[in-house]
Amino acid sequence: MDAPEQPPPPPPVADPSAASGPNSDWAELTHECLINVLSRLTSEQLWTGPMLVCKSWLRACADPSLHSAFDLEARFGSSRESIRWWSPEFERRVDAMLRSVVGWSGGGLAAIRARHCSDRALDLVAERCPSLQVLSIKSCQNVTDASMARIASRCTNLRELDISYCYEVSHESLVLIGRSCPNLKVLKRNLMNWLDPSQHEGVVPEGYLNACPQDGDSEAAAIGKFMPRLEHLEIRFSKLTARGLSSICDGCLDLVHLDLSGCANLTSRDIVNATSNLKNLKQISKPNFYIPRSVFHTERYGHWRLYDERFQTDIFRI
Structure with missing residues (x-):
């Protein structure tokens, strides 16, 4: 295996004297001014720069108004995945990061896009984030039906859910999410x-x-029966059969986008027969489409060393 790519350097911290004159001190900016500046940064920029400047900036970074969304997906998707991401240590750090944001959000967190977290973090999300609308948690080997049941019962405003490559989540979670989250549009x-x-x-x-889950038709039946308002559905490499696809298409009549890439148990005739009643369908990706290997590497995986020695600080403690 090639040597791991070195992480990019953190954004440079602005020089107060260069920005505001020789006698100015950015640490003395009012809390309101800091919030105005920090609100223009991405999640990545917030965590790799301002939090490390001084205590007043760290306090400002924890303001609830800055934590309506927690989005790390862009960095995860930037290059190939690292084996370190699947380690318990990395998972604990992502959990700590997410739990901190949940605490800072004051219940206002509406969107989460992360990977490699666990039930420990999602239990806190379910407890404190009733306004959650977007939950994207790919490649989480320790997210299970237990935490998804709590998400379903308490985060009923979900409109988008991504549980791709979460193999401890079963069709039972799809049933609960479908029953409890009537506004779900994207799965x-x-x-x-x-x-x-x-x-x-x-x-x-x-x-x-x-x-890898084998119960493709069970998942399809849950989707078709309990998620009738879906408009966007991706089930790449699902092991569903023609019967499962029919269950989806009979129950989800509002589908606009359907991705069946890699669903090797389906034939072209199966797809034509099942989707013939989807009047709103505008885009469908079929199993026999040629999909370059690079697509899957760049879409699912990225490389971001979120943490190094500089991050062993109290900001990761609840």
């Missing part, structure tokens, strides 16, 4: 490419690869 339940598992060897733990 992404993609699986890893089991047709060519060599893509993931040496990165994803072998035991996890072998745990």
